[in-house]
Amino acid sequence: MANLRYLALSFRKSIDRSIFSSTFHNIQFLIIEGEWNGLLPDEFWAMSELRHFHLKRSFLSYWPKESGPNIMQLASTIGFPQALTCQVQYEEHSLKVLQNLQSLSTIRPISCTKVIFLSMPNLKKLRVYENEEDYGFRGWFNNLIHLKELQILKYVFRDPFVSGFMKPVCLPSPDFFPQKLMNLTLSGTSFPWEDMLKLSVLPVLEVLKLKNYAFAGASWKSEGSGFPRLRYICIGRTNLQVWEADGSHFPCLKHLVIMNCRLLKEIPCGIGELPLLEKIELCNCSESASASAEQILLEQQSYGNDNLVVHIM
Template identity: 35%
Template sequence: MKLNSLPLFMLRNLQRLDVSVNFSINEPLNIWGLPQLKNLTLRGTISLVPPRSVHHNLESIRLLDYRSCTDELFMRIPNLKTLGVDEGRKINLKCKAFSWFENLAYLYKLEDLHVCEKLLHPEFSTIHSMGTWSVEIFLPNLKKLKLFNTKLNWKNMYVVGMLPKLEVLILRSAGVGRKWKPKDGGFLGLKFLCIESCDLQIWKATGGHFPILECLVMCMDYFEKIPSGFADIATLKSIKLHECSKSAISSAKCIQEEQREYGNNAFTVDILRYDDFVDYFWY
């Protein structure tokens, strides 16, 4: 049965719709006959056309084709808190995919954003000067950001760090370049950082770049070492590693020793099995 042929008039009280299919739906999905719907999840990519009226109840969509991310749609789902965005089945690789990101400004209640594939345009770093507003008021309530295969250059990662309420950042094949030197003044509220399958080898960071970080999770074969300055992060509770080099593990152990010298005996370094590591992507 096709999704659009479901008798929606019989499901007006439905609040959650989970569809387990492994492909994207080419034609737009009509969910607007479900006024009580709060959560929409598809193991694939959804296309939506804007509804005629405002839907205040909808709080979560995973995954939405980026071409559906229009200002018209977002203005009609103002209470959305969770959004996953993908490029869909068919994409013109020559198409500039940056404007969809600007439209996220209409989702001022958004708390959890998941971006898949190459949807962050190289001009992403200009977001701090787009229009008449700044990154400090762009996505003001965003707490979790997951970037999967976005290929964002490390030099532009400072823009992510400027999101005022960001607490969780998960990067999976999301960073381009061998070296990351964070800028001062960012990631002030970040508590959880997970980095996996990136090109990063040299991380020039101090504890001041992640002042209240609590947990660092890493999985990178060629990464050299965790910055020694992480020993100065008083809030740090654990470093968790999976398939990391011996030098990276050794650096984590050195940080553990220093943390214990400071009296933080609860600090741990954990070597994760694959099953345990994967769980952190759904943190």
């Protein structure tokens, strides 16, 4: 077991905590199919060789077994926000660093603290899951700035239709996003379309996937200097009706995907002006939106551009 590097396990009920024992401290890939709503044991933070870790919707903790508060016990008596305050105060004296950790999924907002992120200085891929029970930890997004090497982020909110005060209202300032972020997926967050301006200034963002009401509202007017490096954008399931944009907003866009946007009236004609555009895909959209995509294709062909492909499903 000492030489084992890859371990994938599935648990039907509670997770066997012995997998975090010293026997497996040389593991580099650890994949656990099973939901664990408690804290990972202290042994996890001794797995210095770990590079990739997947555990469904987990909490992370620095607290040793025999010292420090138990966040679940604290939360049951004083509530999660106060428990988190105690956690941060204790963590400041218990920092352990996982230098080799490159990907982590899936964690909850309670685990997205400054100290935990600082313990993963080389993390490149992160997935965060949130629901209405996590409303006490809305500020977690600002801590992403401490993940200097993060390139891929997926943030899922369980239900886009819950009451407003139970979910995030808007995206944070672009200053809090990791500057190396290249791939961003948002789902269920229902941010206002005006917040797209914050994403448009991310310097190296190349892939943007907006799923299940990631943004909500009837109108989106693309503003600012646009997405300087964006190559791929997917807009899926939203109530967007009117989208205004011109060729200056997406100068490097190659692939546009629109799915389940039945209220969208048309694709902006300015999209057809993009010099690098290679493919437009529409799935389960309105007839008028499909017609606008076909019109863009005809116009491009009339200009002698035969590289553009349009798929309508």
